Amino acid sequence: MLALTILIDGIVYASWLFIVALGLTLVFGVLKILNIAHGSFYAVGAYAAASFVGWFATLGLAPELSPVAMLLAAVAVAALLAPLTERGLLRVFYGRDEVLLVLVTYALFLILEDVTKLVWGPTPYYVSEPYMLFGNVEFGTLSYVGYDFMLIIVAVLCGLAVWWGLNRTRIGKIVLAVIHSDEIASSMGVNVSRIYTFAFMFGIFLAALAGALTAPMVSVQPGLSVGVIIVSFAVVIIGGLGSIEGAAIGALIVGLARALAVHTWPAAELFSIYIAMAIVLVFRPEGLFQRVQARKI
Amino acid sequence: MLNIESVNVTIQSVQALRGFSLAVERGSMVGLVGRNGAGKTTLLRTIMGHLTPIAGRVSWDGVDLATVPRHARAAMGVGYMPEDRGLVPELTVEENILVPVWVSKTLDERERLARVYEVLPELREMRERRALLLSGGQQKLVALARALAVGTRLLLLDEPFEGVAPALSQRLSEVVFGLRGKDLTVVIAQSELNHAASMLDREVVIERGANAKEKAA
Amino acid sequence: MTTMLSARGLMKSFGAVTAADDVNIEVPSGQRVSLIGSNGAGKTTFVNMVTGYLKPDAGTIALDGREITGLGPRRITRLGVARSFQIPQLALDMTALDNMLVAAACNDGELSFWKPARSPGRRARAMALLERFDLAAHAQRKVSELPGGVRKLLDIAMALTGQPKLLLLDEPTSGVSVEEKFPMMDTIAGALAAEKVTVLFVEHDMEIVTRYADRVIAFYSGRVIADDPPDAVLADEQVQRYVTGSLRQGA
Amino acid sequence: MDNPILKTALAGGAAIVALLAAGFVMPKWLLFLSTMAISHGLVSMGIVLLMRSGVVSFGQGFVFAAGGYAAALLANHTGITDAVVLVLGGGLAAALLAAPFSPLLSRYRGIFFAMLTLAISMVLYGILVKSEAMGGSDGFNVSRPTLFGNEISSEGANLALYSVAVVLVGLLATVARVYSDSVRGMVSLAIRENELRIEYLGASVSGAIAVNFVFAAFLGGVGGALTVLALGHIEPNFSYWTTSGEFVFVAILSGHHSMLAVFLASFVVEVVRSFSNLYFPNTWQLAMGLFLLVVIRFLPRGLGSLWIDRQVARRAEQEARA
Amino acid sequence: QETFRIGVVSFLSGQAAESFGIPAVNGAKLLVEAFNNGAAPAPYDKKGFGGMTVEAIYVDEAGGATKQVQELKNLYDRENVDVVVGYVSSGDCLAVAPVAEEMKRFLILYDCGTPRIFEERDYEYVFRTAAHATMDNVALGRYLKAKNVKVDSINYINQDYAWGHDSLKDFQLTMEQLYPNAKTGQDLRPKFGAGQYGTEISALLQKPASITHSSLWGGDLQALMLQSAPRGLMKRSQVVLSAGDHVLPGLGDKMPDGVILGARGAYGLMSPDTPLNRWWFSEYEKKYNVYPVQAPYRMAQALLGLKLVAEKAIAANGGKKPSPEQLAAALKGFEWESPAGKIQMVNGKGHQAIQPTAIGRTQYNKEKKRVDIVDIVRFPAECVNPPADMKAEDWIKAGFKGAKC
Ligand SMILES: Nc1ncnc2c1ncn2[C@@H]1O[C@H](COP(=O)(O)OP(=O)(O)OP(=O)(O)O)[C@@H](O)[C@H]1O
Numbered sequence A: 001m002l003a004l005t006i007l008i009d010g011i012v013y014a015s016w017l018f019i020v021a022l023g024l025t026l027v028f029g030v031l032k033i034l035n036i037a038h039g040s041f042y043a044v045g046a047y048a049a050a051s052f053v054g055w056f057a058t059l060g061l062a063p064e065l066s067p068v069a070m071l072l073a074a075v076a077v078a079a080l081l082a083p084l085t086e087r088g089l090l091r092v093f094y095g096r097d098e099v100l101l102v103l104v105t106y107a108l109f110l111i112l113e114d115v116t117k118l119v120w121g122p123t124p125y126y127v128s129e130p131y132m133l134f135g136n137v138e139f140g141t142l143s144y145v146g147y148d149f150m151l152i153i154v155a156v157l158c159g160l161a162v163w164w165g166l167n168r169t170r171i172g173k174i175v176l177a178v179i180h181s182d183e184i185a186s187s188m189g190v191n192v193s194r195i196y197t198f199a200f201m202f203g204i205f206l207a208a209l210a211g212a213l214t215a216p217m218v219s220v221q222p223g224l225s226v227g228v229i230i231v232s233f234a235v236v237i238i239g240g241l242g243s244i245e246g247a248a249i250g251a252l253i254v255g256l257a258r259a260l261a262v263h264t265w266p267a268a269e270l271f272s273i274y275i276a277m278a279i280v281l282v283f284r285p286e287g288l289f290q291r292v293q294a295r296k297i
Numbered sequence B: 001m002l003n004i005e006s007v008n009v010t011i012q013s014v015q016a017l018r019g020f021s022l023a024v025e026r027g028s029m030v031g032l033v034g035r036n037g038a039g040k041t042t043l044l045r046t047i048m049g050h051l052t053p054i055a056g057r058v059s060w061d062g063v064d065l066a067t068v069p070r071h072a073r074a075a076m077g078v079g080y081m082p083e084d085r086g087l088v089p090e091l092t093v094e095e096n097i098l099v100p101v102w103v104s105k106t107l108d109e110r111e112r113l114a115r116v117y118e119v120l121p122e123l124r125e126m127r128e129r130r131a132l133l134l135s136g137g138q139q140k141l142v143a144l145a146r147a148l149a150v151g152t153r154l155l156l157l158d159e160p161f162e163g164v165a166p167a168l169s170q171r172l173s174e175v176v177f178g179l180r181g182k183d184l185t186v187v188i189a190q191s192e193l194n195h196a197a198s199m200l201d202r203e204v205v206i207e208r209g210a211n212a213k214e215k216a217a
Numbered sequence C: 001m002t003t004m005l006s007a008r009g010l011m012k013s014f015g016a017v018t019a020a021d022d023v024n025i026e027v028p029s030g031q032r033v034s035l036i037g038s039n040g041a042g043k044t045t046f047v048n049m050v051t052g053y054l055k056p057d058a059g060t061i062a063l064d065g066r067e068i069t070g071l072g073p074r075r076i077t078r079l080g081v082a083r084s085f086q087i088p089q090l091a092l093d094m095t096a097l098d099n100m101l102v103a104a105a106c107n108d109g110e111l112s113f114w115k116p117a118r119s120p121g122r123r124a125r126a127m128a129l130l131e132r133f134d135l136a137a138h139a140q141r142k143v144s145e146l147p148g149g150v151r152k153l154l155d156i157a158m159a160l161t162g163q164p165k166l167l168l169l170d171e172p173t174s175g176v177s178v179e180e181k182f183p184m185m186d187t188i189a190g191a192l193a194a195e196k197v198t199v200l201f202v203e204h205d206m207e208i209v210t211r212y213a214d215r216v217i218a219f220y221s222g223r224v225i226a227d228d229p230p231d232a233v234l235a236d237e238q239v240q241r242y243v244t245g246s247l248r249q250g251a
Numbered sequence D: 001m002d003n004p005i006l007k008t009a010l011a012g013g014a015a016i017v018a019l020l021a022a023g024f025v026m027p028k029w030l031l032f033l034s035t036m037a038i039s040h041g042l043v044s045m046g047i048v049l050l051m052r053s054g055v056v057s058f059g060q061g062f063v064f065a066a067g068g069y070a071a072a073l074l075a076n077h078t079g080i081t082d083a084v085v086l087v088l089g090g091g092l093a094a095a096l097l098a099a100p101f102s103p104l105l106s107r108y109r110g111i112f113f114a115m116l117t118l119a120i121s122m123v124l125y126g127i128l129v130k131s132e133a134m135g136g137s138d139g140f141n142v143s144r145p146t147l148f149g150n151e152i153s154s155e156g157a158n159l160a161l162y163s164v165a166v167v168l169v170g171l172l173a174t175v176a177r178v179y180s181d182s183v184r185g186m187v188s189l190a191i192r193e194n195e196l197r198i199e200y201l202g203a204s205v206s207g208a209i210a211v212n213f214v215f216a217a218f219l220g221g222v223g224g225a226l227t228v229l230a231l232g233h234i235e236p237n238f239s240y241w242t243t244s245g246e247f248v249f250v251a252i253l254s255g256h257h258s259m260l261a262v263f264l265a266s267f268v269v270e271v272v273r274s275f276s277n278l279y280f281p282n283t284w285q286l287a288m289g290l291f292l293l294v295v296i297r298f299l300p301r302g303l304g305s306l307w308i309d310r311q312v313a314r315r316a317e318q319e320a321r322a
Numbered sequence E: 001q002e003t004f005r006i007g008v009v010s011f012l013s014g015q016a017a018e019s020f021g022i023p024a025v026n027g028a029k030l031l032v033e034a035f036n037n038g039a040a041p042a043p044y045d046k047k048g049f050g051g052m053t054v055e056a057i058y059v060d061e062a063g064g065a066t067k068q069v070q071e072l073k074n075l076y077d078r079e080n081v082d083v084v085v086g087y088v089s090s091g092d093c094l095a096v097a098p099v100a101e102e103m104k105r106f107l108i109l110y111d112c113g114t115p116r117i118f119e120e121r122d123y124e125y126v127f128r129t130a131a132h133a134t135m136d137n138v139a140l141g142r143y144l145k146a147k148n149v150k151v152d153s154i155n156y157i158n159q160d161y162a163w164g165h166d167s168l169k170d171f172q173l174t175m176e177q178l179y180p181n182a183k184t185g186q187d188l189r190p191k192f193g194a195g196q197y198g199t200e201i202s203a204l205l206q207k208p209a210s211i212t213h214s215s216l217w218g219g220d221l222q223a224l225m226l227q228s229a230p231r232g233l234m235k236r237s238q239v240v241l242s243a244g245d246h247v248l249p250g251l252g253d254k255m256p257d258g259v260i261l262g263a264r265g266a267y268g269l270m271s272p273d274t275p276l277n278r279w280w281f282s283e284y285e286k287k288y289n290v291y292p293v294q295a296p297y298r299m300a301q302a303l304l305g306l307k308l309v310a311e312k313a314i315a316a317n318g319g320k321k322p323s324p325e326q327l328a329a330a331l332k333g334f335e336w337e338s339p340a341g342k343i344q345m346v347n348g349k350g351h352q353a354i355q356p357t358a359i360g361r362t363q364y365n366k367e368k369k370r371v372d373i374v375d376i377v378r379f380p381a382e383c384v385n386p387p388a389d390m391k392a393e394d395w396i397k398a399g400f401k402g403a404k405c
């Protein structure tokens, strides 16, 4: 029973984490940018969801439609903010050192932190209606909220979609060409900047979606962004940067490690992520799924 | 035709091309020779739009290339084989060849593939191998095939015979020169043209980024 | 004459590809050996195994009578093996001279924590080598600004800073223009002649091979198909078919 | 006068004297801000040294905290009160603590090195947060140190600690400069560019990185100890990832070419933050972010490139003449 | 005309901004304006501080202790403030207190909870105008006893940092005294800012205890409530929150009924019905569209006390601006009426306040659309605060020696 609880709790947490990490790993994979501001887009997604769900309610739409509102919120964030950031900001710095780009996204994180505060103010938003939409699932003595299981489904769907898109479609292969070298890809006729914009947009969509999906479970307020950055970084590192499968397994490892800690040794929760990451890296210095490197010599 | 009118290109404060001019007739094959660092690669990359001339003009088929985005060159029938091969390591040989065909609106995948395998049959055997596993020479072969797949009208080949064993190098030049007369314009940059020289229409010498004496082939 | 390099029964495969298939090579010290072969025949793989970049799946490698199988590049280098690379391996953001200084510093043994790297003695040595390779004009330029051929030369010059017993050059002349090829090979030969360094060089240019090699080893598909003096190898039927292509052309 | 080490030492000495003199005319708040900038800059200088060998530590908070806690515990529990001894003790403790990790870490590059160091610092953070004897996440206070057996008066504390920081950090920066001009320093720089070649030249890449890591740890520990003495307080946040992040941020802002630039960057960041915090209390992050972007945009190779590029050009010219 | 400059430091960004920092700063702004207009009720009705205009400078507390020390020095030396009122985080308080002392400048800590500040050393220039956190958990335990709640076992969920650890310890020690037979069940320590409590809730549900104690606050507490209510935690266990009042206005009907909670003082809906409080409560509600919770109350008691003290010191100084020493002397051992009752600077050698507190139970009020607090029990200051000569922990362990209830 305990093992099963740990498993369920771990998977639920992992699915949330996976959606965030998926976007992060995608953006890194394609644009070679380790996006610290990913957490900010997550927060903006949560805020947008809060606004959209509230807006749906004022329009008199049924609360059953609130998932649609959340999805729309994520789409809106991606459609508006992603091109703005990618074309307006990141593009200026392409080709620069990777570390420098991390710094650019750190600056972006600082800026977005205050911008969300200016736009939405410091008071928290609550949109817990969707959380109850899917009822409860009784499980022995435990009661889970159906929403949590819905989260698992969404995560699996997102993962499959991105994996399929990158590995089984032509677009994916074209993206691989861009990842390898934008100069070569554009010589072959690939509109590299469009691929960049789309990839970034999709990554941001995933961040915003994760934020939107989390909005009903928390109060949406300043400070939301910081918490997710490091843990999603850890997931992506464990899995191997840029790897979809890796992000999935990394999320599971982190989720299960955390659930195991909480249930059996709560005092160790604070360390669980870092220990998991360190153990994986000691045995697999480049993460579980390392990207294939071209021959150097 | 390909028309390069006294272009100047600087890379990080190094002036790599100094008023270089070149006109290549449609359907002709031109060799671009010069010592190391003469500017051959720079010229080809300028034509491909990866470098922007600070002066001068590059046009293909009457279109000023400064006005088209760099990825649009492939759609104009330009195929480019970069000096360092530039294959996508994760993709298979066949996928590498097909990427430019996929993004093109006009090319037919089956037709292009058949055509490439016809001129380079040895690729058939390795079609499923990942590009990163190939040796240097094998990669050259694939890079040429990829340029051929999309370069229906203009081929820019940067050192296609470099690091290639003599047997294969002969094959490659046969392939390239076998395309003659098909309305295909070819520019080959190479520091020496030994066995290929005889088959070219013209050899253009580039010296420290500028035109040098020209010898008719 | 002692044996400098002895490789016995080397095997190496990458997945389905066999890059070395029972390779046996003995090289007496002081000899200049050229490795030729079709593309993908396993020449670089052989060099990589000898220098410790790759571990052979089976077989042994001995240097000057000492077994070195399985040692890493650093250990093997310290035993007196130097190499150059098919694709030059340089510090791109540093000047050519600094690259040479680094090479010289590494060859001086223990890395000092305080002795200045740009000491006049070391500089003079580095400049002398650069001059010998006609690179002095490029000394102060960043490697990333240098054209491919010049990088190739620099790569070889760096390999020569130490006093290796065994030197492996992977396609030293590829990417080097005709005008510079022969002078470069002359330089290398000149630099080495006095010190009786054993040299293995991978080469596709048969002119270079015939001019500079005492002996030629031809690879095909991971196997050694010929191992004799240049004339004999180039006359070999298999070599002509798979490597030089002269057979087909003649036929 | 041709001895380059001597030249560096003289320059370092001159800088120390100049900064000491400046200390006497600075307003008090600037004195403290400078002390912080200098001691934090030292931590970033450690990162710069690591950057020169191609790795970036995102966990320098680890050694910063180690040095800080070591100095604080020494001061509170052993009766050692001399500022210089405490500071050096902090540096030593940090180096000792970091040393066992260095062989492991030297196998990693890029983001993996960064994240592994981050993990180490966060585990230390976790341990510190849980250590109730040391005040947990609230930390604890440290009494004012003495200097060469003399009590420091509370009026003179700012200046005294500033002077200690200037002298110690000045010396260490000079040492770091000599080190980065040394044979090993240049080989490190080449490792950053192409480590395969370095292995093929017979030098140990992981050895060099490990040594640099321990040296950086020492610098970080000294920085931590100085900070603690000036601050009078220590808390686990010293080891938190955002603290490490700021050190990296200063290191990148300065670029890896100049040691002086690190301190300039550190100072500029402190000043910008302090003023924007006061004048835009609600949007200081926005101000910081914009400031950062502007610097990265116009000085991509760091503040150091402002004068280093010219220096390099001058050297090239000299060589050309020679 | 001379102005009296106050540096106000609190969280304007980060996780503590919404629950503590910004409401407190809002409270400060309201009061400063009222002071300067002479609009506050007596005895706070003089314009400004004894005629001097009050000018406040607001600084963000986010960024850690190093930054706070630096900003404190800047406030005193560069901005020349007469007093700094600030600090929510105990770590910040511990760091800045000795600095102000060394600079011999007047410092009022208005919010932070750790008892350590005046237990570890004596200060001359540093004061805390609110009771420390021991009161919160002692009152919580006393409430359970007063209401005859049966406690066989206790589950804990507290953030993994000093605040959580201290609250846990205080409550545990209190319960050992009041319910010696109660057993500890789960002792969960989610990290600060975790946001996701699914796993913790499973663990709490798996071994439900008679009561579940938590000192979570802000976003963390809100998330815990939002996630645990649908899973029925409140049905299986009596939830007791040591500092939970500030989430009520936001959560509204999402806050389950019957949760026992405190406000770290007789604040908000548990505040006493006095004229001063009525004025303050309604002014705040009018201006910010929400009633004041604990944070603005604590800011208010600091500023109100400061006003009286400043006026006292100005008077003593012949109408001129008093020195830090004079201000400190005036505040030492002082008492004054605040909206939350009488504040007495009796502990910590007259530098640490004690104050009355209250605990109650939540009940949603459909008509007013807000959570009411019912079953309120009030505790006099001497009942829940240690006496002047004892450390908090020792006092609890000694069975609340000398408590006057
Ligand atoms: N990335 C770069 N940064 C700075 N300068 C460069 C760069 N690439 C090339 N150059 C300079 O441009 C000039 C021309 O180089 P280019 O590569 O075009 O020569 P090339 O003729 O192709 O030589 P090779 O035969 O060696 O390939 C050279 O002087 C070189 O130093």
Ligand SMILES: Nc1ncnc2c1ncn2[C@@H]1O[C@H](COP(=O)(O)OP(=O)(O)OP(=O)(O)O)[C@@H](O)[C@H]1O
Pocket (backbone or CB within 6 Å): A295, B132, B133, B134, B135, B136, B137, B138, B163, B165, C014, C017, C018, C019, C037, C038, C039, C040, C041, C042, C043, C044, C045, C046, C086
């Ligand atoms: N690291 C590797 N991973 C996978 N396959 C490899 C690797 N190295 C070599 N191979 C394969 O082994 C075979 C031999 O390669 P090698 O590089 O030794 O050829 P080569 O003789 O040097 O060819 P070239 O003249 O083209 O450089 C090739 O088929 C190559 O694809």
Ligand SMILES: [Mg+2]
Pocket (backbone or CB within 6 Å): B040, B041, B042, B083, B158, C148
């Ligand atoms: Mg070239």
Ligand SMILES: [Mg+2]
Pocket (backbone or CB within 6 Å): B135, B136, C043, C044, C045, C086, C170
């Ligand atoms: Mg090879």
